[in-house]
Amino acid sequence: MSECTKIERPFLQQLKSLGWEIIDQGQDISSGSAKNQRASFR
Structure with a gap:
């Protein structure tokens, strides 16, 4: 059973x-702020 x-997903x-x-x-969550629309992770 996959948590994802x-x-x-539901x-x-x-x-x-x-x-x-x-x-x-996808699986690449921390690939950079442009993709996740965050200014930073702080």
């Missing part, structure tokens, strides 16, 4: 249905 498929789909913008970064 059983927990995270939760993200629920947020999307509520109007949230979901940014799929």
Whole structure:
């Protein structure tokens, strides 16, 4: 059982249905601030 498929994806789909913008970064989460729309991780 994968946490990503059983927990995270259904939760993200629920947020999307509520109007949230979901940014799929795949497995490379910390690849830089441009991709995740953050100014920094601080």
